[in-house]
Amino acid sequence: xxxxxxxxxxxxxxxxxxxxxxxxxxxxxxxxxxxxxxxxxxxxxxxxxxxxxxxxxxxxxxxxxxxxxxxxxxxxxxxxxxxxxxxxxxxxxxxxxxxxxxxxxxxxxxxxxxxxxxxxxxxxxxxxxxxxxxxxxxxxxxxxxxxxxxxxxxxxxxxxxxxxxxxxxxxxxxxxxxxxxxxxxxxxxxxxxxxxxxxxxxxxxxxxxxxxxxxxxxxxxxxxxxxxxxxxxxxxxxxxxxxxxxxxxxxxxxxxxxxxxxxxxxxxxxxxxxxxxxxxxxxxxxxxxxxxxxxxxxxxxxxxxxxxxxxxxxxx
Numbered sequence: 566x567x568x569x570x571x572x573x574x575x576x577x578x579x580x581x582x583x584x585x586x587x588x589x590x591x592x593x594x595x596x597x598x599x600x601x602x603x604x605x606x607x608x609x610x611x612x613x614x615x616x617x618x619x620x621x622x623x624x625x626x627x628x629x630x631x632x633x634x635x636x637x638x639x640x641x642x643x644x645x646x647x648x649x650x651x652x653x654x655x656x657x658x659x660x661x662x663x664x665x666x667x668x669x670x671x672x673x674x675x676x677x678x679x680x681x682x683x684x685x686x687x688x689x690x691x692x693x694x695x696x697x698x699x700x701x702x703x704x705x706x707x708x709x710x711x712x713x714x715x716x717x718x719x720x721x722x723x724x725x726x727x728x729x730x731x732x733x734x735x736x737x738x739x740x741x742x743x744x745x746x747x748x749x750x751x752x753x754x755x756x757x758x759x760x761x762x763x764x765x766x767x768x769x770x771x772x773x774x775x776x777x778x779x780x781x782x783x784x785x786x787x788x789x790x791x792x793x794x795x796x797x798x799x800x801x802x803x804x805x806x807x808x809x810x811x812x813x814x815x816x817x818x819x820x821x822x823x824x825x826x827x828x829x830x831x832x833x834x835x836x837x838x839x840x841x842x843x844x845x846x847x848x849x850x851x852x853x854x855x856x857x858x859x860x861x862x863x864x865x866x867x868x869x870x871x872x873x874x875x876x877x878x879x880x881x
Contacts, residue, residue, distance in 0.1 A: 568798040576618035576660050577607065581649035582642065584619075584671055585682065587611070591709050594702030597695065608711065615664040615712045616796055616803050623647065627656040640691050648681050654856055664803050668712030670857070678703050715793050720761070724791035728766050731787055736778040737767055737831070740786040741823075742813035744838060745845060747771075749864040752873030763788045768879055771831035775880040780828050783814045805857050813862075816848045835878055845870035 579602075586596035587608050596604055611617050623646040624638040625631060638646075650656060652674040653666070661670075675681065682695040682703075697703065731737065739747075743764075750764040758765045767788055770777055785802055789795045794804030802810060818824055821837045842848065849862040864870050 567800045571614070571616075571798045574614075574618065576620040577610070578622045579607065579619050580642075580646055581621045581623060581653070581655075582645035582681070583607075584649065584667060585645075585675065585678070585703060587667065587711060588671075588706030589697045589702040590706065591711055592702035592705030592707070594697045594700060594706075596697060611663045611667065611711060612713060614798075615668065616662045616799065618660050618662055619666060620660045621650065621655060621657060623650070623657045625657055627658055641693065645681055649675065662803060664712050665805055668710075669805060672707050676707070715795070719797075720791050720793065723795075723797065724760060724763070727763055727787060727790040731763065731766055731770065736780065737770060738780045738782060738787050739767060740784055740788075740810075740814055741781050741817035741821075741825075742810060742848060743767075743786060743788050744781075744834060745813075745817065745842070745848060745864075745870070746788070748838070748873040749845070749869040751876060751879065752869035752871070754872075754876075761792050763791065771835070772879045775832035776830045778828050779831055779834055781818070781823060781825065781834070783811065783825050806860065806862075808858050809851065809860070809862075813848050817842075820847060832880070839874070839878070843874075 580598075583596075583598065583602055583604065586598060586602075586604055589596050590599065590604050590608055598604065624643045625647075649671075653670055654674075655661070677683070678695070678698055683698040684692060684694045747764055747768050751768055755765065785795060785800050789802060790797065792802070792804075794802050794807075796803045801807065820841050821834070822841075823829070823834075823837075845862075845864050850865045851859045851861055
């Protein structure tokens with residue numbers, strides 16, 4: 566069962582530019598707002614729980630209207646906050662998990678302090694540079710990283726335990742779009758277990774017994790426990806594609822004429838897939854290939870789904 570304390574954990578409000586301060590702190594720097602914003606406490610919380618939810622708060626709301634402006638924040642920090650939001654392609658009051666924001670988006674979007682905290686010289690008393698500008702603390706923090714990887718021994722243990730559960734129960738509990746992932750796995754001709762998921766084991770279960778019962782669900786399933794992007798405390802996927810994959814689940818259900826909780830044999834569900842989902846783009850393509858949360862799956866363009874259909878059904 567999911568950990569209720571983690572699932573019900575409230576988001577933490579944070580100034581956008583303080584995300585950069587966290588990296589300076591990690592790199593050995595002493596950010597100006599360290600004590601006032603309790604940056605040490607926030608850093609420790611994120612390192613303990615990489616899915617801590619962060620709500621980005623500024624002097625403005627999402628319409629550009631004032632919230633605390635101008636009583637609390639000077640022009641330089643207001644500017645830094647908005648520059649960070651622009652680089653992250655976000656607006657005030659948006660909430661994201663630390664894993665996504667600090668582990669991927671910010672390091673990719675803001676690799677240096679240039680133009681945000683490093684101003685290239687003085688522009689008057691209202692525009693003083695951060696004292697950590699040009700010290701290298703930010704870059705050192707980026708190199709060290711803030712978001713911890715999932716421990717390999719934990720993943721190995723999850724792999725062993727989840728495979729044992731699949732064998733013991735004699736039935737499968739699979740999220741809807743993973744039926745298509747199993748096809749793509751089949752199309753790539755791996756034909757051997759992977760350390761980071763249970764796709765092979767699920768395919769083999771159907772090959773050995775096409776009549777095996779499959780309970781179709783939304784969200785994390787029997788395939789997920791060994792994955793680097795699995796949060797065992799919340800029993801969710803915490804990869805950047807999490808929302809995209811939720812939609813893929815629902816699109817799969819829609820096309821198959823099924824719903825969460827339905828139980829169907831492996832044989833029957835793949836007969837439906839063969840009939841109703843001839844092209845994986847029907848589920849996995851996002852027109853425009855927008856922000857990373859909605860990026861296309863690799864199977865859309867590399868031909869693995871088509872290869873699976875050419876290879877034939879698992880039990881043939």
